[in-house]
Amino acid sequence: MSYDVPVAPGDTPAEVQFGGGVDHGFPLWEVFVRAKRGLSHTHVGSIHASDAETAIQNARDGYTRRAEGVSVWVVPSKEIVASDDAESMFEPFEHKPYRHPTFYDIPKEVGQL
Amino acid sequence: MSTVTTRNPLAAYIVRHADDNMVIGQRLAQYISRAPELEEELAVANIALDHIGVADHLFTYAAKVEGGGRTGDDLAMLRTEREYTNLLLVEQEHDGFGELIARQFFFDAYQALLWEALADSTDDTLSGVAQRAAKEATYHLRHSSAWVIRLGDGTHESHRRIQRATDRLWRFTAEMFEADDLDRQMAADGIGVDPSTLRDAWESTVDSVLEEATLTRPEDSFQTSGGRTGVHTELLGPMLAEMQWLQRSYPGLSW
Amino acid sequence: MDARTEEERFNAIIDDDEKIEPRDWMPEAYRKTVIRQMAQHAHSEVIGMQPEANWIARAPTLLRKAILIAKVQDEAGHGLYLYSATETLGVSRGELQELLHTGKQKYSSIFNYPTLSWADIGAIGWLVDGAAIVNQIVLQGTSYGPYARAMVKICKEESFHARQGYSIMMTLADGSDSQKAMCQDAIDRWWWPSLMMFGPHDSESAHTAESMSWKIKRKTNDELRQMFVDQTVPQARYLGMTIPDPDLEFDEESGHWKIGEIDWEEFWSTIRGDGRLNRERIAHKVKAWEDGAWVREAATAYAVKHGMKLDKSA
Numbered sequence: 204m205s206y207d208v209p210v211a212p213g214d215t216p217a218e219v220q221f222g223g224g225v226d227h228g229f230p231l232w233e234v235f236v237r238a239k240r241g242l243s244h245t246h247v248g249s250i251h252a253s254d255a256e257t258a259i260q261n262a263r264d265g266y267t268r269r270a271e272g273v274s275v276w277v278v279p280s281k282e283i284v285a286s287d288d289a290e291s292m293f294e295p296f297e298h299k300p301y302r303h304p305t306f307y308d309i310p311k312e313v314g315q316l
Numbered sequence: 317m318s319t320v321t322t323r324n325p326l327a328a329y330i331v332r333h334a335d336d337n338m339v340i341g342q343r344l345a346q347y348i349s350r351a352p353e354l355e356e357e358l359a360v361a362n363i364a365l366d367h368i369g370v371a372d373h374l375f376t377y378a379a380k381v382e383g384g385g386r387t388g389d390d391l392a393m394l395r396t397e398r399e400y401t402n403l404l405l406v407e408q409e410h411d412g413f414g415e416l417i418a419r420q421f422f423f424d425a426y427q428a429l430l431w432e433a434l435a436d437s438t439d440d441t442l443s444g445v446a447q448r449a450a451k452e453a454t455y456h457l458r459h460s461s462a463w464v465i466r467l468g469d470g471t472h473e474s475h476r477r478i479q480r481a482t483d484r485l486w487r488f489t490a491e492m493f494e495a496d497d498l499d500r501q502m503a504a505d506g507i508g509v510d511p512s513t514l515r516d517a518w519e520s521t522v523d524s525v526l527e528e529a530t531l532t533r534p535e536d537s538f539q540t541s542g543g544r545t546g547v548h549t550e551l552l553g554p555m556l557a558e559m560q561w562l563q564r565s566y567p568g569l570s571w
Numbered sequence: 572m573d574a575r576t577e578e579e580r581f582n583a584i585i586d587d588d589e590k591i592e593p594r595d596w597m598p599e600a601y602r603k604t605v606i607r608q609m610a611q612h613a614h615s616e617v618i619g620m621q622p623e624a625n626w627i628a629r630a631p632t633l634l635r636k637a638i639l640i641a642k643v644q645d646e647a648g649h650g651l652y653l654y655s656a657t658e659t660l661g662v663s664r665g666e667l668q669e670l671l672h673t674g675k676q677k678y679s680s681i682f683n684y685p686t687l688s689w690a691d692i693g694a695i696g697w698l699v700d701g702a703a704i705v706n707q708i709v710l711q712g713t714s715y716g717p718y719a720r721a722m723v724k725i726c727k728e729e730s731f732h733a734r735q736g737y738s739i740m741m742t743l744a745d746g747s748d749s750q751k752a753m754c755q756d757a758i759d760r761w762w763w764p765s766l767m768m769f770g771p772h773d774s775e776s777a778h779t780a781e782s783m784s785w786k787i788k789r790k791t792n793d794e795l796r797q798m799f800v801d802q803t804v805p806q807a808r809y810l811g812m813t814i815p816d817p818d819l820e821f822d823e824e825s826g827h828w829k830i831g832e833i834d835w836e837e838f839w840s841t842i843r844g845d846g847r848l849n850r851e852r853i854a855h856k857v858k859a860w861e862d863g864a865w866v867r868e869a870a871t872a873y874a875v876k877h878g879m880k881l882d883k884s885a
Contacts, residue, residue, distance in 0.1 A: 206612035206706070207778055207788070208677035209770050211839045217675035221606055221662040228665040229353070229867065230881040231658060248655040248721070250355055251664060253466070253870035254879040260459060261355035264362050265651050268644070269728070279881050288594050290580070342628065345640055349624040349855070352863020354617065354651050354664075361644035365637055372633040389632045413866045469876065470869025477865065562631040562689055569747055571631035571689070571739075 229253045231280040234262040236272035244276050252277075327382040328401070329502045330442065331391060332544060333430075334374035335402035338392055339552070340423060341367030342559055343406065344416070352413055359459060363420070366452040373445050393563040397553045398546040405488035407543070407552040414467060414474075418481035421460035425521045426492045426514065428453040433509040442507065461525045468529025479531050486534035491541035493518070498544075585786055590716035593659035601785055604778065605715045606660055607676070608787065610667045613653035614678035616646045618671075618852050622686045623695060631689060638735050639692060645732065649725050656717035672857050680838065681768050683846030690743055690750075690757035696736015698758075698765040698803065704729055705799045706769070714786035737806065744810040758807065759815045766830065767838045769796035797827055804828045 210216045229251040235244035247266050252258035258277040266272065286292055300306045309316055344364035351357040375388035386394075405423055410416035431453050434446035467478035493515040495503075502508025526533050542548065562571070575583070577596035584591055591597055620643050627643065630636035654664045670676040681699055686692065707729065711722040743754035770792040773779055782788040790798075807814050818831030840846065874880040 254874040264358040345627045349620045350859045352866040357647040466873040470872045474869030
């Protein structure tokens with residue numbers, strides 16, 4: 204549809220190599236918003252800014268226009284350390300049902316436990 | 317032709333502040349889709365929305381106080397430049413981001429003080445608008461100060477541009493603190509504020525930001541005024557012509 | 572130990588209707604397609620600011636002015652969310668912008684049409700955003716996680732866009748003869764381009780099959796177009812306005828509205844760059860970017876001087 208702009212018949216699309224170009228823009232920051240008091244800051248997206256102070260302003264103007272937040276964090280994107288998300292990383296935890304309360308059958312008579 | 321908006325002093329007082337916000341909001345809105353970065357589009361639009369929101373509230377209130385059957389939109393869209401009573405500063409055009417920021421900075425520093433004072437107005441409606449607008453103005457000032465500092469203390473080129481912009485707009489700054497009879501009357505009644513009392517605090521804000529920005533405080537002793545009596549520069553007329561075009565071309569309709 | 576290959580794991584995620592996330596292995600063609608689509612979506616939002624910004628200064632009331640500013644601002648915001656989603660794949664916004672400025676990447680053809688009256692602002696909200704929403708609601712289910720999340724956020728924000736547009740049209744349709752004429756004229760000019768927004772027929776659409784199998788696209792161009800037509804025709808009737816299609820008729824059997832043939836020549840020439848305002852739109856964008864260079868350089872220089880500059884290379 205509209206956003207997958209088609210290539211006109213007879214035209215050849217420009218061959219584009221991503222990731223190698225020079226970026227003249229500002230550094231990238233990840234934005235975390237606290238929706239209301241009592242909740243954690245949650246990742247919402249990213250913005251560009253030249254420094255931390257303007258990054259906070261840009262996060263506020265970009266991500267809280269409908270009063271979605273009472274507080275924002277910004278973190279330089281390159282400072283995020285991420286897991287590799289391989290299957291060996293998290294799947295082992297799926298096989299330890301005894302860590303969950305529903306694993307145990309306790310008679311009703313015992314009451315709250 | 318009458319050059320006063322209204323014979324009711326309270327309405328006239330509210331209208332002058334509405335006019336300031338209307339005109340600077342319109343100027344900012346003209347910049348949308350022309351900002352140096354996508355993030356700045358969002359910032360400029362937020363500030364424009366704040367000013368237009370304040371103008372809308374104040375025009376609506378002035379129309380009610382005036383009691384003559386006009387609406388807030390009538391006050392915005394159907395008065396001529398001689399009837400507009402905004403400060404000359406806010407009608408000044410910007411040749412780019414530098415002048416936009418310099419104009420905004422001088423005005424934000426003034427409005428932050430103005431709304432803080434008007435928040436104590438004995439007029440409940442005005443006080444209510446002022447309390448909200450004070451918070452908005454505090455943020456606007458933070459935004460414009462940050463940019464004045466970055467442009468002033470950025471590159472040689474940006475320093476030159478923002479210095480030139482502050483120099484050019486300096487002659488419109490004293491008008492913000494000129495008190496006329498209406499200001500004095502409203503201040504005496506506990507409704508308004510005498511703007512001359514805001515000057516010292518404004519100067520100290522401006523001086524400290526200019527200093528951090530490594531900018532020289534403009535020396536120009538020539539100061540011009542006349543906005544409060546409808547004697548404008550030649551820049552307001554074309555702006556109103558554009559802004560009011562639809563209402564004037566198709567009079568008396570709903571939109 | 573699970574010995575699935577990366578490709579098998581990728582396919583399993585798609586089959587299970589789960590989301591692909593930025594650090595997952597993905598076929599190079601998937602990555603390219605997602606980048607291209609998100610980038611062009613982002614470009615469309617940003618270029619789409621221009622036709623509407625054209626009327627901000629002339630909006631007839633303060634409320635309409637505020638609504639229009641908020642809407643154009645949202646488009647900047649949506650561009651931001653989408654560039655942000657694209658950047659999760661290691662492409663910088665600067666790179667993408669360069670591709671837009673040099674014409675190597677496109678944006679939706681709809682934004683090459685001029686806004687000539689206030690009613691066009693209503694028509695864009697109702698028809699253009701209406702068409703966009705039909706598409707974007709479905710795209711919330713797209714397989715690339717950051718794109719899907721951006722769509723959820725955008726859909727939430729965009730529902731007001733269509734409603735404010737229709738509200739303008741209702742006011743005009745209810746107004747003077749001159750307002751009614753303005754309203755009809757806008758529908759006459761925006762109806763067909765809005766239908767073109769959905770792209771060529773499925774039979775002509777090169778990317779559709781692959782995108783569907785990867786669940787980047789969830790419905791075909793023709794399916795989405797039909798959804799839009801079915802929801803919009805009754806809305807036009809409610810306004811008392813005419814849809815400029817003599818072949819438009821309700822098909823009792825299928826329960827759908829059948830439309831006449833779209834002028835594909837106009838569509839393709841607009842895509843190729845020969846629409847009414849293609850050159851102006853890009854020139855406007857490039858000028859804003861170039862005019863802002865000294866500002867960006869200043870902010871960077873300030874950050875360097877004060878030890879606040881981040882090293883961009885991760």
